[in-house]
Amino acid sequence: MALIVQKFGGTSVGSVERIERVAAKVKKFRDNGDDIVVVVSAMSGETNRLIDLAKQISEQPVARELDVMVSTGEQVTIALLAMALMKIGVPAVSYTGAQIRILTDSAHTKARILQIDSQQIQKELKAGRVVVVAGFQGVDEAGNITTLGRGGSDTTGVALAAALKADECQIYTDVDGVYTTDPRVVTKAQRLDKITFEEMLEMASLGSKVLQIRAVEFAGKYSVPLRVLHSFQEGPGTLITLDEEESMEQPIISGIAFNRDEAKLTIRGVPDTPGVAFKILGPVSAANVEVDMIVQNVAHDKTTDFTFTVHRNDYHNALQVLEGIAREMGAREVIGDIDVAKVSIVGVGMRSHAGVASRMFEALAKENINIQMISTSEIKVSVVIEEKYLELAVRALHTAFELDAPAGKGE
Numbered sequence: 235m236a237l238i239v240q241k242f243g244g245t246s247v248g249s250v251e252r253i254e255r256v257a258a259k260v261k262k263f264r265d266n267g268d269d270i271v272v273v274v275s276a277m278s279g280e281t282n283r284l285i286d287l288a289k290q291i292s293e294q295p296v297a298r299e300l301d302v303m304v305s306t307g308e309q310v311t312i313a314l315l316a317m318a319l320m321k322i323g324v325p326a327v328s329y330t331g332a333q334i335r336i337l338t339d340s341a342h343t344k345a346r347i348l349q350i351d352s353q354q355i356q357k358e359l360k361a362g363r364v365v366v367v368a369g370f371q372g373v374d375e376a377g378n379i380t381t382l383g384r385g386g387s388d389t390t391g392v393a394l395a396a397a398l399k400a401d402e403c404q405i406y407t408d409v410d411g412v413y414t415t416d417p418r419v420v421t422k423a424q425r426l427d428k429i430t431f432e433e434m435l436e437m438a439s440l441g442s443k444v445l446q447i448r449a450v451e452f453a454g455k456y457s458v459p460l461r462v463l464h465s466f467q468e469g470p471g472t473l474i475t476l477d478e479e480e481s482m483e484q485p486i487i488s489g490i491a492f493n494r495d496e497a498k499l500t501i502r503g504v505p506d507t508p509g510v511a512f513k514i515l516g517p518v519s520a521a522n523v524e525v526d527m528i529v530q531n532v533a534h535d536k537t538t539d540f541t542f543t544v545h546r547n548d549y550h551n552a553l554q555v556l557e558g559i560a561r562e563m564g565a566r567e568v569i570g571d572i573d574v575a576k577v578s579i580v581g582v583g584m585r586s587h588a589g590v591a592s593r594m595f596e597a598l599a600k601e602n603i604n605i606q607m608i609s610t611s612e613i614k615v616s617v618v619i620e621e622k623y624l625e626l627a628v629r630a631l632h633t634a635f636e637l638d639a640p641a642g643k644g645e
């Protein structure tokens with residue numbers, strides 16, 4: 235007998251019919267003898283609908299009131315699911331975040347969980363009930379309703395699993411697991427049986443939006459085994475774990491991540507003196523622009539070029555700041571380029587294998603793709619390339635690192 239926390243996202247509870255299917259699924263686990271805590275999101279589209287309502291009153295609704303309102307989406311689905319469970323003979327009870335005291339700080343619309351009192355849930359489980367908890371919401375010390383940020387139900391699920399020392403936290407969604415890359419780009423992408431937290435964080439932050447990043451961080455920190463599964467298809471899903479298997483068959487690269495939302499900025503001919511990087515990036519960060527990759531060239535004639543990437547939405551803002559800096563520093567010119575994209579290979583296997591980066595560069599060279607920037611970490615190599623070659627690059631790398639599904643599978 236295991237204790238399992240199951241989280242169902244908005245599309246999985248998007249209609250009464252679907253909620254009844256979720257109930258049937260939960261019943262199956264219960265009939266197996268497992269203790270189940272279910273966390274649900276609001277019906278798909280509901281949170282957006284509520285936010286739109288608030289925006290009809292004010293462009294910037296008071297955050298406390300916004301939380302009071304958007305938290306109602308989840309209050310509806312917990313009650314419906316509890317009813318659906320009881321209807322098929324499964325004892326169940328629903329709780330809002332405040333009722334079971336998911337204590338958060340007071341940062342409305344982006345609150346952080348501080349503590350969860352698991353007593354009430356334990357009592358209900360002992361009494362033989364399935365406990366259905368509202369995702370995305372909590373309560374602060376003063377009793378105000380808070381929410382955890384968009385997609386926050388994943389975090390609720392993981393936090394509950396940690397507090398209850400659950401055997402597994404299962405995230406049910408509309409895909410059947412985490413893939414080696416986006417199957418829309420590479421038809422031979424494969425579902426991974428397993429991936430480490432570290433790899434998942436890299437994949438998630440680079441654009442595979444299967445899980446909320448914060449939830450993955452949380453799960454890693456508290457060693458909560460996390461599994462991503464399809465709500466309505468059978469299958470093992472993908473397990474996200476701590477352990478790195480050192481087996482011979484373990485591929486060196488687990489996945490290819492990519493991001494189209496990059497923009498590149500270069501300031502040319504800046505004096506090569508101490509403090510230059512700070513003089514350039516200080517004002518950029520003061521303008522609230524987050525910088526991703528950075529490259530500074532070796533100086534020639536006592537001047538150098540300095541290049542960095544930002545999110546495409548920040549491009550114009552960053553360009554303006556940079557033009558001001560260039561004038562002040564007497565730099566030669568500022569060049570910008572939004573038609574760039576980032577491609578990364580991710581894998582813990584890199585730690586124990588040499589030559590991974592050169593294999594990546596070789597694969598890109600074969601396709602005649604020019605690399606504009608490179609950055610590396612222990613488990614990742616990223617390159618910036620011209621955006622129009624992005625799909626070609628991802629496909630070439632997927633093949634080069636032997637991630638393609640065997641013929642007959644995948645396609």
Ligand code: ASP
Nearest residue numbers: 275281370384385386387
């Ligand atoms: N309902 C919330 C949202 O749409 C939380 C969630 O779905 O995880 O962001």
Ligand code: MG
Nearest residue numbers: 243244275385
């Ligand atoms: Mg979600």
